[in-house]
Amino acid sequence: MRVRLVVMISIVVMSVIAGGVTLAQAASALVLEMSGPAIPDLQPYSEIPPDKTISLPSGARLVFLHYKTCRTVTVVGGTITFGIWKYNITGGTKELEVETPCPRQVALKSGGELAGTLLRNLLVLSIQPTFVVVGERAGNMASVRVSKGDKIVLEAPLEGRHFSWPAGAASLAVNSEYNLALIPSAAGATPVTMKFKAVTPPRDPTKKALTVIRVE
Numbered sequence: 001m002r003v004r005l006v007v008m009i010s011i012v013v014m015s016v017i018a019g020g021v022t023l024a025q026a027a028s029a030l031v032l033e034m035s036g037p038a039i040p041d042l043q044p045y046s047e048i049p050p051d052k053t054i055s056l057p058s059g060a061r062l063v064f065l066h067y068k069t070c071r072t073v074t075v076v077g078g079t080i081t082f083g084i085w086k087y088n089i090t091g092g093t094k095e096l097e098v099e100t101p102c103p104r105q106v107a108l109k110s111g112g113e114l115a116g117t118l119l120r121n122l123l124v125l126s127i128q129p130t131f132v133v134v135g136e137r138a139g140n141m142a143s144v145r146v147s148k149g150d151k152i153v154l155e156a157p158l159e160g161r162h163f164s165w166p167a168g169a170a171s172l173a174v175n176s177e178y179n180l181a182l183i184p185s186a187a188g189a190t191p192v193t194m195k196f197k198a199v200t201p202p203r204d205p206t207k208k209a210l211t212v213i214r215v216e
Contacts, residue, residue, distance in 0.1 A: 004148055006022075010148060023169050024215070026047075026049075026086070027047035027049055027050070027067065027134070028047075028048050028049060028050045028052065028066065028067065028068075028082040028083060028084055029045065029047070029048040029064045029065060029066045029067060029082055029087065030045065030047055030064060030065045030067070030103070030132065030134070030210075030212065031045060031046050031047070031048065031062070031064055032044065032048075032060055032063040032064060032065055032072065033061070033062070033063035034060075034063075035040075035061040035062075036056070036057065036059055036060030036061060036158070037057055037060055038054055038055065038056055038057075038060055038062065039054070039055040039056075039057075040054070042054065042062065042090075044160060044161075044162070045088070045132050045133075045134070045160060045161040045162050046134075046161070047187045048064065048082050049082075049135050050083055050084045051081075051082070051083065052078045052081075052082050053079060053080070053081045053082075054079070054081075054082070055078075055079050055211065056075065056076070056077050056078055056079070056080070056092060056195055057077065058077050059076065059077065060076070060077060061074065061075070061076045061095075062074070062075050062076075062080070063075075065100065065103065065210065066082075066087055067084075067102075067103065067105075067193075068085050068086075069085070069086065070086075070099060070101065070102040070103075071095075071097055071098065071099055071100065071107060072096070072098055072100045073087070073089075073094065073096065073097045074095040074096040074097075074107070075089055075090070075092055075093070075094055075095070075103065076089065076092055076093045076094070076095055076116075076179070077092035078090055078091035078092020078093070079091055079092070089189060093128075098186065100205075100206070100210075101207055101208065101209035101210075103209055103210040103211065103212045104124075104210070104211045104212070105211075105212045105213075105214065106123070106194070106211075106212075106213055107135070107214040107216060108192055108194060108213065108214065108215055108216065120140060123195060123198045124192065124193055124195060124197050124199050125180075125197070125198060125199070125211060126165075126198065126199065126200075126201040126208075127166035127171040127172040127173070127174055127198045127199065127200060127201070128161075128169075128171050128172070128201075129146075129163070129165055129172075129180075129196075129211070130163065130164050130165060130188055130211070131162075131163055131197075131210075131211035131212070131213055132161055132162050132163075132210065132212050132213070133158065133161045133162075133182060133213050133214075133215060134161065134212055134214050134215070135214040135215040135216050136215070136216055137184075137192070137215040137216065138161050138214075138215055139161075140184045140185060140186065140189070140215075141157055141158055141161075141182045141183065141184055141185070141192070141215065142157060142158060142183055142184060142185035143156065143157045143182075143183040144156055144158060144163050144180065144181070144182060144183070145157060145180075145181040145183055145191070146172070146178050146179070146180055146181075147178065147179045147181070148176065148177075148178050148179070150210075153178065154166070154169055156169075158182075172198035173198060174185070174198060174199065175197065175198070175199065176197070176198055177195060177196070177197050178195070178196055178198060179193055179194070179195055179200075180193065180194050180196055181193045181194075182213070182215060190213065192215055194213075
């Protein structure tokens with residue numbers, strides 16, 4: 001009986017690990033900026049899947065964050081082939097390639113429960129949160145609501161798939177817990193919610209990690 005229990009626990013643990021790997025490999029990179037056309041078309045804060053090749057006509061400029069290498073890269077023209085562990089640039093001009101803090105990622109199921117985490121400190125956000133929404137349902141989300149208990153602290157629209165704390169809005173209280181709700185554009189649709197803790201961000205902007213919330 002004890003052996004069977006150990007085997008069952010091992011199977012569960014391996015399933016969780018496998019799920020984490022699947023989440024980690026769901027995308028290769030995140031588009032930060034896109035100027036000009038791309039083949040295929042790219043939108044800011046959309047993800048680029050593995051084994052995808054992007055062609056940039058002359059003058060087109062792409063800025064992307066590669067998840068595994070934690071590098072932010074700016075390319076003008078040429079062709080970029082994306083993989084999980086690397087990216088290859090052919091032709092064009094690589095204007096910039098810098099190491100950046102690895103993004104903090106979380107995946108949420110439709111009911112708001114965690115589907116898996118890619119970093120331990122997922123539920124920690126800045127006292128002026130900034131994040132990106134990705135995943136199958138990202139395009140359905142229209143606004144953000146931050147609340148503490150029954151009190152709504154802030155309601156603001158998403159800028160496409162990106163959210164920045166509005167200028168002039170009071171910062172959240174340090175080390176306090178809040179609820180974050182992503183509100184769908186469809187009337188009557190259920191929001192996706194998660195809890196987080198507000199902390200003081202690093203003073204050095206180069207040490208601020210981007211938060212990526214995946215909504216499945």
